[in-house]
Amino acid sequence: MNAETLRERTREFLDRNDPATTDRLEFLRARFDAGLAWVHFPEGLGGLGAERELQNVVDQELAAAGAPDNDPRRIGIGLGMAAPTILAFGTDEQKHRFLRPLWTGEEVWCQLFSEPGAGSDLAAVGTRAVRDGDDWLVTGQKVWTSSAHSARWAILLTRTDPDVPKHAGMSYFVLDMTAPGVEVRPLRQITGEAEFNEVFMTDTRIPDTDRLGEVGDGWRVAQTTLMNERVAIGGRPVPREGGMIGPVARAWRDRPEVRTPELHDRLVDLWVQSEALRLAGVRLRQQLAVGHPGPEGSAMKLAFARLNQELTGLELEMLGEDGLRYDDWTMRRPDLVDFLGREAGYRYLRAKGNSIEGGTSEVLRNIIAERVLGLPAEARVDTKVPWKDLPR
Amino acid sequence: MNAETLRERTREFLDRNDPATTDRLEFLRARFDAGLAWVHFPEGLGGLGAERELQNVVDQELAAAGAPDNDPRRIGIGLGMAAPTILAFGTDEQKHRFLRPLWTGEEVWCQLFSEPGAGSDLAAVGTRAVRDGDDWLVTGQKVWTSSAHSARWAILLTRTDPDVPKHAGMSYFVLDMTAPGVEVRPLRQITGEAEFNEVFMTDTRIPDTDRLGEVGDGWRVAQTTLMNERVAIGGRPVPREGGMIGPVARAWRDRPEVRTPELHDRLVDLWVQSEALRLAGVRLRQQLAVGHPGPEGSAMKLAFARLNQELTGLELEMLGEDGLRYDDWTMRRPDLVDFLGREAGYRYLRAKGNSIEGGTSEVLRNIIAERVLGLPAEARVDTKVPWKDLPR
Amino acid sequence: MNLLYSDVEDQLRASVADLLADRAQPASILARCETDKPHDLDLWRTLTAELGAGSLHVPESLGGQGASAREVAVVLEELGRTVAPVPFLGSAVLATTALLGCEPADGELLGALGSGRTVGALAVSLATAPGSAFPSTVEYTDGVLRGRVRSVADAAAADVLVVPAVGVDGPTLHTVRVDQAQVTVTPAVSLDLTRPIADVTFDGAASTRLTGDPESALDGALWTAAALLASEQVGVADWCLTTTVAYLKDRHQFGRPVGSFQALKHRLADLFGELALARAAARNAADAVGGPEERVAALLANSLCSTVAVHAAEECVQLHGGIGMTWEHPAHLYLKRAKADQIALGTPGQHRRLLAPLVDLPAPR
Amino acid sequence: MNLLYSDVEDQLRASVADLLADRAQPASILARCETDKPHDLDLWRTLTAELGAGSLHVPESLGGQGASAREVAVVLEELGRTVAPVPFLGSAVLATTALLGCEPADGELLGALGSGRTVGALAVSLATAPGSAFPSTVEYTDGVLRGRVRSVADAAAADVLVVPAVGVDGPTLHTVRVDQAQVTVTPAVSLDLTRPIADVTFDGAASTRLTGDPESALDGALWTAAALLASEQVGVADWCLTTTVAYLKDRHQFGRPVGSFQALKHRLADLFGELALARAAARNAADAVGGPEERVAALLANSLCSTVAVHAAEECVQLHGGIGMTWEHPAHLYLKRAKADQIALGTPGQHRRLLAPLVDLPAPR
Structure with a gap:
């Protein structure tokens, strides 16, 4: 797929879907189905398996034609963090269920990673998910969640095995924010505003089919999410x-x-x-x-x-x-x-x-010092001990 | 001893020793013998066992009378570091041998602590002292030594047992700077000057009678020296x-x-x-x-x-x-x-x-953080391993 | 020059600290500052009635405690440490010192302010640097006052205002009762939640004209306040450092107390050092009030201490991580106080400019 | 605007770096700078003859390489990284750019400078900021030059000086051969050991008067040099960071590599960040030479990069501990270069003052 072919294809799409006369949501859905949403995604999932850079070609053509966009600032977490993670770790069923409404903005996503006790040290998350038949029962508190009050879905990092070292005992889920036991409270900041929320989960049930990645592999899945956050x-x-x-x-x-x-x-x-x-x-x-x-x-x-x-x-x-x-x-x-x-x-x-x-700036300095400058890491005391035995 | 008594005593001393007519060195020796050198030192060792603060009284009287002083800037290491250490750890013989000419400035002292591989980490010193009959044979390199080229004596920190953890294997000596095997080289600095020296010792012989403190107790002796440096x-x-x-x-x-x-x-x-x-x-x-x-x-x-x-x-x-x-x-x-x-x-x-x-400012920040603010020390990796097995 | 705290000062500090520990907890301060009565006047009456905090540097002959500015500084330090919302700066420092500069001083009013029965404020913008030109936004003509003063500290709690105004024959100073229709006090939305400011409008207000030299009385109040505010800033900085150190000993991440991470330790050590310098400068400024070195000492202390307080408060928020960004945690009250104090009575840059000629470091050209 | 290094520029860099690795080692540089011939003219002739470094931005029509200021910047970066004592700044940047600004340019002299056979210098104080008034310490009367210029970079190595002088009809520019009795070049004791400065006295010296606009030729040289010096400063800072990181990986204290201590890691991370900004600014300045943004880009880059280079060099000395304070270790050569470069062609403060009106940030009053 080169730029010319793609430009041609976009123009054909515009011929079939006149932005001036098409309903906004219908237009966005059609764009997704035409593979013009994110061209580097696979065919059938809003893309064409093309180079990421070629997206510019599509965006320019559509903007020139006065086409509506999917208001990316409002759904940044879905686009920037949930989508690449679902693409990398989701089942076919999950990908087809989640990506289209995510991209069109019909379903807003939020991210449930940080906790009061797990900020810079994200791998310390303590929100417990316990297996219960085909489901998981989740209890815990997340914090600094933007869009939680408008979100339909969340990406959620949990502790499924407290008896192994912390990086090994996590699992990653998609959480239905309308499920019983999910409570969202605004978190007021020093500005007076509440941009963010606290999210409390109490025996909230998640079907195992909403797990992303293997049980115990949550840290690796989360790394994909975070890497994509940094790219943004x-x-x-x-x-x-x-x-x-x-x-x-x-x-x-x-x-x-x-x-x-x-x-x-x-x-x-x-x-x-x-x-x-x-x-x-x-x-x-x-x-x-x-x-x-x-x-x-x-x-x-x-x-x-x-x-x-x-x-x-x-x-x-x-x-x-x-x-x-x-x-x-x-x-x-x-x-x-x-x-x-x-x-x-x-x-x-x-x-x-x-x-x-x-x-935090402190964590970023560590990253620069160790990964960029290659300075030796400090001895870690928290990587071999079972999570439940860590001092906190 | 109160201020008045002391003032009286100083005046009597001045009556007996007229600064205008007494030779400088004779005057200083007499002052030492009269216990007016450092009044907080014991009697017989230049003092009167008085409060340290009372020294001001003596100094004022003597200055008013135009008495010569012992040029304390020139012999700061002897006065500030060697003397209190000798007082605390020396034998009677050592005290009587060293303190008088130290105080009068007849014998200049220098300090042989830092090494190229032991700067901030002074307890890592590697200058070896090996027992040889009634003597010790010393080999190693010291650095950042001021006054080494004019010094008659040095206080010297050595490694006497490399097989125990570093703090436990040091011993502390008085070194005769004129002894064979001692070589002093100027250490030029970025200013162009050489304020300091490097001192090399090669099979230099020190009689065991010139040891200060017990064998293996050198770190504790050195702490006394350093504490007195900070007071200054x-x-x-x-x-x-x-x-x-x-x-x-x-x-x-x-x-x-x-x-x-x-x-x-x-x-x-x-x-x-x-x-x-x-x-x-x-x-x-x-x-x-x-x-x-x-x-x-x-x-x-x-x-x-x-x-x-x-x-x-x-x-x-x-x-x-x-x-x-x-x-x-x-x-x-x-x-x-x-x-x-x-x-x-x-x-x-x-x-x-x-x-x-x-x-260094970095070490001082550690000291403030840990000793003043009470913040937790970092885990140490170097305190339980034999000195010889430490990475360097 | 005594830069220590005397035993008497330490006893005063302990009494104030005890009372504030009991009555000025962060949660209650936070709750109060969102009401329409942000000042805690009950606490203020206790501080004045029981501890004499309202008239410390007022001579005994005028019914005061006959102490010195040093004691005022000690109280300010404790108030900084708790950000207790009492009108100490407005009433007991600014208004009181201005009244003390009048000749003869109004003993009755000083007594009322000292007792806490009456609250005063000095009707100048809190941002006014000492040495500024006599304010001219209020006019004194035909025996009444007209004009407006913005951003007056503690005015919303005041019963009486000390008002500089320009009359036909030049600068004048007045006391004005707030409970008259011709005076309007409008609370502003204040960055500093615990030291509310208000705008005051005089629309033909009746006043009592004070005798003596109005310029020197006002100037004296501003110089004294600038000198003493440094102690409040030391209190703010001290709370921030102490609280952060305590938090970092307790907070664990990566299986370690966060306070064991060397980069943070070094930052706190630096802050400790800044605070040591700030405290010496603040004590020196308090000691120098009324003496020949007053201005140099005040400018030196205020420019340094306001910088240190802001730095301490900013580090406090940062090193608390997310929790420090929340409304519930008191760190923001100190950040807001520190930042407002940096502007109050002149910014550090203004103070340095005022200081320069006094220490023979002339500005260019 | 291209802020990257092109392939051609990378090749040039590699060639220069190879040569300098071979011929400009710290020990030999240190030994040389204590002799009475501190410039390495053999190295300079190799750089010019083999790599064309003496005439990079001289058009091919004038016998140069026909490259741009970007390539000059790349060479300066490498020279900063090695503090090689060659007269690049004086001859190939300052003198050459001034000559290029004359109309017509003296092709023969440019050719001689470019080949390295002849070394040039611009007879202005190295501390002169671009935009300064035309220097007036040298007079041009009766066809000869009289006067004195202090602190001229690379003058001690120069055969020919480009000399601004004031004649009866105003500013003039001249070339002056040094090998005449009426010219005295006295080496000064230079803070920067690897870029020696000298004082030059003209006592009725014969000259060739250059044609064209002398003010714009001189101005062009100073602006170009200021823009490009930022790249040298990036080179200095880069060496300091790289060397310090390497040392701290290797140096052990307390049984650990010193580079594993977090407080030091954070400082080096900050330095890395400063360097990233400095490099972008320096590349931008090199790219902008001769264009409409030249002055903004030059002032921005030079004020930032000189600050970063000094910071990097100071951290380099500090984090090397005692060894960094010794004459034998090369760190001091970089500290001295960085500090001298901070003053060269104007200090950061001067640059900010020059920049302000260009970006509509007017000075007070």
């Missing part, structure tokens, strides 16, 4: 001042009265670093495009978090009296999160999460 | 701008043409931190004076090193073109070292050593 980071190109530097630079331009020499030098320094980070992202994508992905992704996330925090901290100092004020402490449950949204105080507080969510 | 740090009061901030602030005042807003804010920030460090030193001495020494000493050394490095780095930037120049790369062997001495380039390079010498 730093994805799209950003224009100059497209990140957190944007609102801060605008505030500087708009308010001559707040300018001081000290703030000026700090701001220009952060501008320099922000632009260098953006260029590093451009460089990373250029490396990917020629098939030589560099190891800089983790370092970029580190810099992203640090710069967001320094910039927003500077902004409050710059605003002076206005920096003493907040826009609104009302508890809300936003569907989408925009780090740059709302006012300076919100940005300052929200940015604190950037060095925690999606891998 | 941050000892004397410093006036405002008495440290590294001084030359940098003076350069700012003297050279209006180098001033920029960016440098200004950095400089004032460093002035603030320098003055706070000075105040922390004042506070520490006030705590000591009321008998409640705080644990801030290590933290102050950390800050001292960091500020010296930031200040000197700033100074070179400030000097611009002049910062591209150095005063002199000639290899010299200074007797005394002044971190503030010479020009800006020298200060910049020399300050790099401040975070290494006398305990």
Whole structure:
């Protein structure tokens, strides 16, 4: 499949399915069935078994024709994490059941991995799944779950064997979020909002047919999920001042009265670093495009978090009296999160999460040191002991 | 012994020994014999068994009378490290042999602890001492030894039993620096100077009577030495701008043409931190004076090193073109070292050593974290294995 | 110069700490700060009535405790450690010090503030740096006050405001009762949940004009407050360090206490060092209030301590991981206090600019 | 905008690296820099004659390689990685770019510089930031040059100097042969042992006056050099990181490789991240030379990369412990280069001040 053939095929699809007259959902379903959803997926599962890069060709043609998209930001967890995992580990039946409504957005997915006692140390998860005939009974608590309150399905990491070392005793399931015993509670953050949820499961029944991968192989399945999460980071190109530097630079331009020499030098320094980070992202994508992905992704996330925090901290100092004020402490449950949204105080507080969510900066530094620089790992004390005997 | 009695006694001593007419060395010997050298030492060993704080009384009286001192900077290692160790672990014979000429400065001491393979990990020393009749034969290499080329005696940490864990197999000696097999080589530093030396010992013979402490107890003896080294740090009061901030602030005042807003804010920030460090030193001495020494000493050394490095780095930037120049790369062997001495380039390079010498900043952070904050130590892999089997 | 805590100061600290341990727990503070009465005035009355915290540096001749700024600093340190929402800064520091700067001082009002029966506030923006020009947003004409002051600390709890206003003959200082129709106090949405700010509007408000030098009285209040706020910042930083250390000893990941990971240990050791410097600077500033070195000491301490407090609070949130990002955990109360304190009475950058000429480090050009 | 290294650039890098691995080992560099001939002119002649490194961005029509500034940057990166004492910056970058900015360019001299037969230098202080006023310490009157220029990079090795001088009719640019009695080149004691600087005095020196716009020729040389120096700084930082990582894998203390201690690992990870940003910025600057974004890209890259290089070199010394403080270990050569490079062609602070108006971040007032 080359670009020309694919472009031709997309145009033919558009001829058959006029976006102007077709119902949005019908259009998306038809697109999936035509293999134009994610062309690198297999035929019959929304794809054509083509190169991943060729997706651009389809997207351009469809966008030019004014076709609706599947609102990827809203269903990012399904697209970015659940789908590749189902593709890699799902049975044929699972793939056919889940992927189409996942892609069209008819069914929203969430991810149930982190727990209060298993954050950076994800392999310590303690949510217990106990075999009960053809089902599993699941009890435990998950945390930091976005979209849990709108999700139909979840990908779920559980402990099925506490008597073996922690990496060996996990299993991975698809959980029906409407099943009895699933309770979703909003988790309020320091911003006042609740972007995330806690999810409690109490004797929740999951049929064994909803297991992904072998019993005890959950860690390996989860690695696939997480690897795909990382790929998603730093994805799209950003224009100059497209990140957190944007609102801060605008505030500087708009308010001559707040300018001081000290703030000026700090701001220009952060501008320099922000632009260098953006260029590093451009460089990373250029490396990917020629098939030589560099190891800089983790370092970029580190810099992203640090710069967001320094910039927003500077902004409050710059605003002076206005920096003493907040826009609104009302508890809300936003569907989408925009780090740059709302006012300076919100940005300052929200940015604190950037060095925690999606891998803490501390864990990322370990990864860079060990996997990129090849520095020796520290001795592990937790890999040979049965999970139940670990100190916690 | 109270201050008044002591003052009286000092005056009587001055009556008997007029500094104006007495030979310097004779005066110092007489002072030692009168117990006015270090009043907290026992009688007969230069002291009176008095409180350490009372030494001030003596020093003030003697200074007022124009008495010579023992040039304590030149013999700091003897006074600060060798003497307390000899006092704690020496035999009567050793105390009487060594302490008087040590205190008067007739015999200079140096310290042979660090080795190329035993820096932060001092307990790993590999300089071998092997028993040979009434003597020991010593072979090995020591490094970072100041005053080695002028020293008559050394305190020396050796490995006497490689078959036991490292802390258990060391012994501590007094080494005659004029003994056959001792070779001192200057160790040139990045400043161009050689403040320090490497000392090589090859089958050097030490009589067993020059051992301090029991065989195998060298680590405990060395701890006494090191504890006394730490007490010496941050000892004397410093006036405002008495440290590294001084030359940098003076350069700012003297050279209006180098001033920029960016440098200004950095400089004032460093002035603030320098003055706070000075105040922390004042506070520490006030705590000591009321008998409640705080644990801030290590933290102050950390800050001292960091500020010296930031200040000197700033100074070179400030000097611009002049910062591209150095005063002199000639290899010299200074007797005394002044971190503030010479020009800006020298200060910049020399300050790099401040975070290494006398305990690296990394080791100090461990000490603060574990001993002050009580954070759990990391698992040790080197404390139960015979020294000879340790990886190196 | 005594940079230690005296025995008397330690006793005061213990009394305040005991009371706050009993009455200012994070959960209750958090619950309160979402109500429309974010100040804990019951606690404030106990602090003033039982411990005299409302009039520590007021001379005995004016009915106060006759202590010094050092004791005020010790209380601020404890209040920083608990972020207890009492109007100490507004009433007992800013308003009281301004009143003490008037000649003669209003003993009756000082007595009322000291007893906690009446709460005061100084009607200037909390962001005002000492040494700023006399504020001119309130006018004093025809015997009444008109104008607006934004972001006044503790104004929402105040019965009486001390108000700088510009009259025809220049700067003036007034006391104004809040319970008149011509005064409107509108609570702002405050970043710092435990030190609420409010905007105050005067629309022909009646006042009592204070005698003495209004500029020096206001200036004195701001310099003293800046010097002492450093101690509050030390309290905030100390809580953050202590709490984080305790959490990391307890929290396990990878089968180990998280506090055994060296990278975190080193960061906490650095924080300990920063705090040691901050504490020396804050004690020095408290000791120097009213003396010749007051301004240098205040600027030095406030620029350093606000930086250290923010750093400590940011590390506290980060090293708590996810839990530190939640509303339930008190870390955010300290983060918000630290960040607001960094702006309060001037930012570190402003303080450094004010300090520079005092220590002969002239700005460029 | 291509921020990668092209295949041609990678080949060039490999050739340069091979040669330097053979001819520019730390021990020999260290020995050389204490002699009175600190430049390795044999190595320079090999680099120019065999690899064309002396005329990479000189058009083929002028006898050069017809490559771009990108290739010059790649060579600078390798020279930074080895701190080889060759007059590349002075001759092949500063002097050559200034000559290329003249109209018509002096093909003969460019050819001689490119071949390495003749070494050039640009007679401005190495600390001069791009955009500075045209230097006025040398006067051009009565057909001769008089005056003094301090701290000229590579001047001690130069046969020909490109000299900015002020004549009666304003700025002029000249070439001056060093082998005349009226020119004195006095080596200075240079902080950077591997890029010696010298002071140059003209005492009625004969010159060839260059045609074209002297200001734009000089400006072009300084902007290009500033853009490209960032790549040298990347090379310095890269050596420091790589060498430190290797040392810490090997060095054991407490029975473990020192590189297994988490606090050090995190610092090296941070350095890796800084280097990733620095490399992107340096590549961008090299790519932008001669284009509309040249100045923004140069200032961005140089301010960032000089900071990163100094940080990397300082960490390199610190994490090597005592051995890093010794004269024998090469770390200090990199520290000195990094620090001198931070000042060369302007400090980061100067660069940020120059950058601000270009990206619409106006300075106060």
